[in-house]
Amino acid sequence: MASPPKPVAAICNLTEEAAGPNLPLHSPPPPHGLATMTAAPLLSLTDAATVAAAVAPSRAPTRARTQATPRFPAAVSLRCRRARPLTAAAATGASPSSAAFHGECYVVGDNIDTDQIIPAEHLTLVPSKPDEYRKLGSFAFVGLPTAAYPVPFVVPGEESSRYAVIIGGANFGCGSSREHAPVALGAAGARAVVAEGYARIFFRNSVATGEVYPLELADSGASKECKTGDVVTVDLDSSVLINHTSGKQYKLKPIGDAGPVIEAGGIFAYARKTGMIASKSA
């Protein structure tokens, strides 16, 4: 076996200065992951208004990494990827259960299939090419019928979305196995999907890529009660979705079997961590 993996501090929350020696400074900024969201402090309900004002206009393209001191210790990398070699398991400090996602939510209904998430005509884009990865983000959710979804997830002409959390109903991500689906959502800036249930392949792809954190609601109702634009917090520590705008909370199910894979940083990191494949040489 190679030498013990060097902990890489918060792969997805790196500033240029903090980049380790294995991470070339000139490579494209890493996709945000779990860790970037921890920079937004967990707010009480009274701060909701402030947050709404702060989050909305200042929602820069999601690649801009925050310089603020994270409230929570750098969490596990949720993404193992894109043009940068994965050098080691990223776990350092707290597990993802200490993390939170915060921002405006985008609400969809039941049985949102992957054609609606990313229509087939855009599948000529190859997710492992950085510029095409970004383009996929610009097309996220463009397949949603406009009558039912008048507010677009990504404003036409832009590359990323203002919505950090997607709230869905039953069977989210059904249909085609296209990995472009969680990739498009992640590339657009979504950090987590909170749904009543998932189709198998979409869930698996989300976990394998680390593009979006797929969380499951304990009960139905959130996708009918929450409205696009509501400010929400997904608190993994307490397993709850808090809607600051409406004041309601929704219980989440524990992540289950996917937990170890997510915590490791995706399927490759997990396989390396557990010795299934050799550590990657830089």
Place this chain on the structure above:
Amino acid sequence: MASISAAAKASAAFAHKHELAAAAPTQQRQFASSRSRRARGGCVRAVATPAQAPRAPAATGSVKTPMTTTEKILARASERASLEPGENVWVDVDVLMTHDVCGPGTIGIFKQEFGEDAKVWDREKVVIIPDHYIFTSDERANRNVDILRDFCAEQKIKYFYDIKDLSDFRANPDYKGVCHIALAQEGHCRPGEVLLGTDSHTCNAGAFGQFATGIGNTDAGFVMGTGKALLKVPPTIRFVLDGEMPPFLLAKDLILQIIGEISVSGATYKSMEFVGSTVESLTMEERMTLCNMVIEAGGKNGVVPADATTFKYLEGKTSVEYEPVYSDAQARFVSDYRIDVSKLEPVVAKPHSPDNRALARECKDVKIDRVYIGSCTGGKTEDFLAAAKVFLASGGKVKVPTFLVPATQKVWMDVYGLTGITVPGSGGKTCLQIFEEAGCDTPASPNCGACLGGPRDTYARMNEPTVCVSTTNRNFPGRMGHKEGQIYLASPFTAAASALTGYVADPRDFLV
């Protein structure tokens, strides 16, 4: 196999009994294998942390936990004496398939993670089949096929069904067409094996009594380098189909009936096993249609036990030895559905969901704009023969544009009669002749075509909000191109009948 009681309610074609497995299939377990495996290649060893005391190695005798076909396949592939639904195991993969849409991304991840000079785990087990966006002027689509070619040359991939001359598919001797049908026709589907593909309809191959399911680019990139995949063992829902198949029904009607019954998430994370006298009477192509749409119910994989029909189909197609497995008599299924096929009628799935089932005869007032016969689900030779049968019986002409897209080169040749196939009862006419007489469009180059829309210049793509009866597999909004389009999923019989009337039609109007 467990004896089938005749206790189905007389009035219902469907009877549903829950048989909860003694071991709850939804146990949550850590990713672990409860027994160590031999190291292989020096860098692979089992995951530690057993969830329970390891099984003694001697427990490989006749007293084994009864397992379903799927459980047995995954047990053998992970070198376990037995396993249970809910366990996560590392399995050896027999075949990995990818195509032009997901291949480039898979290759990108493979090289990223294993290195630019990495080699695939077995150059004879990676089958690369361009089929999705082929006959298009879209530059990225064309580039994606080039990416596949470069990779296959570099890796010396044995099975790459290449196409270079896009203006004439027949000028490309290696080109096959739709991946799932090509896999079957080229002998890559074998009983008892594990087949993974970067396409959700990989479950199509379950018709061969193997474990076949769809995965994404990242998982596939992993398999490409290691030949292994981490899979969660699914519990099995058993569907017992008995009764003589009526002459106006096809396997498409059976699976639409089932999906309508259990919903688009009724089989999520589960295996669907199809048994019974009706299933045994189905041809391989019909069995493929049945398993093809397992994904539309959320199913992880579908299984039809291998039998003489399977072995006959495979004769001459593969020289790889295979060993079928079968569900034990006492295997535990999470649910049992009994279906009396003789009581079923032709059905469609109305917009916009594959589980939006309705009787075809109840949709006769739905005016349609076009008919599409093609795809892995409904573009095989027998699908075209079925459509031809309806046109022949009618003698009439289609009232709407009727698009025909054979799935593979072989199917195209069958349709054109170049392999000697003629339409029964027609006095020796080929399918093509029947289609021409009925006024259908000329059969197109074999590929996935407009089943999933694709680039704007894709043949038969739905670029306007029209109403289409289609033999394809999905009808979610925008599936064939236009977000306001309306797609009725149907069997080839029903599609042909609808073309003749210009409305959604019941094939019994022509066939009986």
